[in-house]
Amino acid sequence: MFDLSSRITATDSSGKALGTNIAVVGGSVIGLATALKAASAGFTVTVYDPSLAWGNSAGWCAGGMLGGITEAWPGEDEQLRLGAASLRHWPGFGGKLNADHPNVFTSTVGTLNVGVDEGDVEDLEKIYQYVTEREDLWARGGTIDGVAPFLAPGSDNPVDARMRKITRRELRALEPSLSRAARAALLTEGERSVDNRELLAALREQCEGTYGVTLCERQIDDLNDLVNGKVGNYDQVVLAAGSGSQALAATVGLNLPIRPIKGEVLRLHFRPGVPEPPKRTIRGRVHGRPIYLVPRPWGLLIGATEYEHGEDRQVTVGGVLQLLEDTEILFPGVTDYELYECIAGLRPGSIDNLPYLGRVEEALDGRLVVATGHGRNGILHTPLSAVAAVAALVGQELPEAKSCDPHRIPNFIL
Numbered sequence: 001m002f003d004l005s006s007r008i009t010a011t012d013s014s015g016k017a018l019g020t021n022i023a024v025v026g027g028s029v030i031g032l033a034t035a036l037k038a039a040s041a042g043f044t045v046t047v048y049d050p051s052l053a054w055g056n057s058a059g060w061c062a063g064g065m066l067g068g069i070t071e072a073w074p075g076e077d078e079q080l081r082l083g084a085a086s087l088r089h090w091p092g093f094g095g096k097l098n099a100d101h102p103n104v105f106t107s108t109v110g111t112l113n114v115g116v117d118e119g120d121v122e123d124l125e126k127i128y129q130y131v132t133e134r135e136d137l138w139a140r141g142g143t144i145d146g147v148a149p150f151l152a153p154g155s156d157n158p159v160d161a162r163m164r165k166i167t168r169r170e171l172r173a174l175e176p177s178l179s180r181a182a183r184a185a186l187l188t189e190g191e192r193s194v195d196n197r198e199l200l201a202a203l204r205e206q207c208e209g210t211y212g213v214t215l216c217e218r219q220i221d222d223l224n225d226l227v228n229g230k231v232g233n234y235d236q237v238v239l240a241a242g243s244g245s246q247a248l249a250a251t252v253g254l255n256l257p258i259r260p261i262k263g264e265v266l267r268l269h270f271r272p273g274v275p276e277p278p279k280r281t282i283r284g285r286v287h288g289r290p291i292y293l294v295p296r297p298w299g300l301l302i303g304a305t306e307y308e309h310g311e312d313r314q315v316t317v318g319g320v321l322q323l324l325e326d327t328e329i330l331f332p333g334v335t336d337y338e339l340y341e342c343i344a345g346l347r348p349g350s351i352d353n354l355p356y357l358g359r360v361e362e363a364l365d366g367r368l369v370v371a372t373g374h375g376r377n378g379i380l381h382t383p384l385s386a387v388a389a390v391a392a393l394v395g396q397e398l399p400e401a402k403s404c405d406p407h408r409i410p411n412f413i414l
Helices: 003-009 031-038 077-100 118-133 168-172 196-208 242-250 317-330 332-334 375-393 401-403
Strands: 019-025 044-048 111-115 163-166 184-188 213-217 236-239 259-269 281-286 289-296 297-302 338-347 355-360 367-370
Touching: 003 297, 003 338, 019 031, 031 044, 031 196, 031 242, 031 259, 031 367, 031 375, 044 281, 044 289, 077 196, 077 375, 077 401, 111 118, 111 168, 111 367, 118 163, 118 184, 118 281, 163 355, 196 213, 242 338, 242 367, 259 317, 281 317, 289 317, 297 317, 297 355, 317 332, 338 375, 367 375, 375 401
Parallel strands: 019 044, 019 236, 044 213, 111 281, 236 367
Antiparallel strands: 111 184, 163 184, 259 297, 259 338, 281 289, 289 297, 355 367
16 A cells, blocks of 8 residues: 555646545546555546446456466566566455455366467477576566465475476376367466356445445546546546557647457356366467466356457457367367357557556646556456556556656657
């Protein structure tokens, strides 16, 4: 929690200290988490979103993987640094949610990266070499909010939770339902996954039960309306509207590039007698194509398609076929599952796959804080983003989020 006396360092463009009555625009995971964190710091918060049923939000369609390490790719240093820092924020943040809503966490035994052909194996080797050679970016100790990082099951040594190579025999012992097509595997036991929809429900439930937080189902089309009396006269505004943030930022003279990245997800339900799914999150590479399999209490969630086709939210036959074919190569038992739901969402992509987090002094007389552009890692970055937003509200900067300053955008101020 931030010392409220530090709020005197947060001032508007005239140098006047900003107050504690804030509006959060966007009621998905980032907005709701920010509202909770801000309320715990003493702010009065109103969250605006056109629908708190989340049917069109990226959070509703997400996979829920907390892949702070296994998302790594050579050269993406800041992405690895931020992902690992975000992962360290999750035990305390998620533990509080899970205490009252015990279905938030799903897989708690780690992540497996697996590859099928020679090129896939080479990619896994690149990931392994990069992660192990750049521990300076991610191998942090200590606690956040007094809670230790995720550990390997049965161990109290953080080193045991790190990425390591395992043999094909070890892979078969850990996940007997996977096919023998998997030629190589990396095990990272310090990662987890969450049920994104349970997470949204838990966040909403906590917001509704938290003094100082009001949820308002209302469309905001102009951020100026939140400070000029048309909608309200708030002391500060947090923009956390996902793919809708670009248009809203333009209303206050900002160029905030957001790429809508379409992702298709399939939810597969158990039927009597079907094979058990993997216990761990599986991040597969099948002939160069990414695929993820995330276990759920009701079955299996699969996804990984990415398209940049504007506002297209339609699920395609080709996308479904690709996901099912690649899944069957890794997990043949999938063919007996019920195809329960096919859904597509738009991930809000930034210019460099890092979110936009921080205060924008040039907009709304210095009252604006942005927390958006999280791409495919919105769930992973949720707790860190909420802390970064509240740090900005009290006139501070979260060191872990320094690379996410929106002022890095070319021609940011219109």
